[in-house]
Amino acid sequence: MLKNNLKKTLLSCVVSVFVLVPLSGASAQDVSSVIRGAKLYDKWYKVIDAPKPATTHKAWPSSNTKKKGDATQRCKACHGWDLRGKDGAYASGSYETGITGLRNFINADTAKIVGIMKDATHGFSGQMADRDFNDLALFVSKGQVDMAKYINADKSVNGDPVQGEAYYKTLCINCHGADGKLPKELPKPMGKIASGNPWETLHKILNGQPKESMPALRALPLQVSLDVLAYTITLPQK
Template sequence: MDILRKVLLLGAACLLPLPSFAAQPDSQKALIYSDLYSIARGGRLYDNWFKEKGLKPPTQPHPAYPPAGKFRGKKGADWRCKECHGWDYLGVEGVYGKGKHLTGFPGIRDAYRMTPKKLAKILSDEFHGYGPGTLSAADVYDLATFVARGTFPMDHYIDFEKERGMGSVRRGREYYQTVCVGCHGLDGKGEETPPLGKLARENPWEVMHKILNGQPGEDMPALRAFGVQPAADIVTYLQEEMPVK
């Protein structure tokens, strides 16, 4: 080892113990937000933006929501993106094509070229009506990332006719009993939540969306980084083995 390297190593060793992070608030600026962070946050905003942001729900009904619709003016439900565009991102062509959530509105699956600039224009126009005090530029950025890159064909993972997940029960059980069990328990029954087994049977699309993106405003993790298949496996396990009540 030559002298120069020795000096450099010694220098580096002296630097190590300094508590440098606490003293440098600017170090925050070096954080790099991954696209998956943006997609998952966009997914939670798509689910329920006011809950994710800790805001009170809007008190006025959404201007474009059908007057006869069942969720008009219901605690802001008609302002949630998912209420018009669906948990399966297919709007009227998907699960919301019938039943109490029917609005007749289209999905967002074709909007894979969406940019934050285009979406800002769409969301702030009179039709969508997201004015000041609702979505920030950062929110629109995350929503655009989600719209462009976060949706996927749910019918590859959930059979629409049978309303059944098509994943692996065994793998789903393993994921659930290691990743989810700490918060949701072995039987999936929480104090505030309906049993996860019931939810997964009634609405596998919603559960799939929440596993991938997290629950708005809660500490629940988003499994985005692991791809869609583990989420499908978990949904299938919840449907097949988890108690309904």
């Protein structure tokens, strides 16, 4: 019995070493910078209370006429929720741009990343403050989760929905309701959001929602977020 428990404990230690979210062992300050950077990556102008950009981003390719205006100004619009750009979920669909992902910038020098955001292609210089650029760069360099490892091509997730239900019913239910249809501002039911775009949903679970009180689960073992994600996919579609 004791031996079994010890085995279990050892096993879970070994397992958790492999599934820790980037930075989950880091200082609280780093983690909060990374989740802030991730929310900026999601919708920077919302996070910093800037007006919605009125124009289409100059790097947005004319081949894509499905999106325009502020939607094209979000990092995620060009580089993807999975940070794989043309090699990931945005290889096709309404956000197809042919633009590269950011996977080559894992552990890259943050000053270099800041420089890229201010280059002629991006032109973000003057639109955000130093702290914003630094948090964004920290997310790109230190905060990437290799989503392709956990979310399969058919959008199924390597998570345990039974365990996820327990997490959902303690962490999410107060705001999103048992059936995932709250708050009423939600664009569609959680089940529909998660099954349609598990990459976006994982990004939000790990980092929270820009300008909302939603918690970020990044400091917990990654498996918690994957289990929650696996459960949200099973919630009602309408």
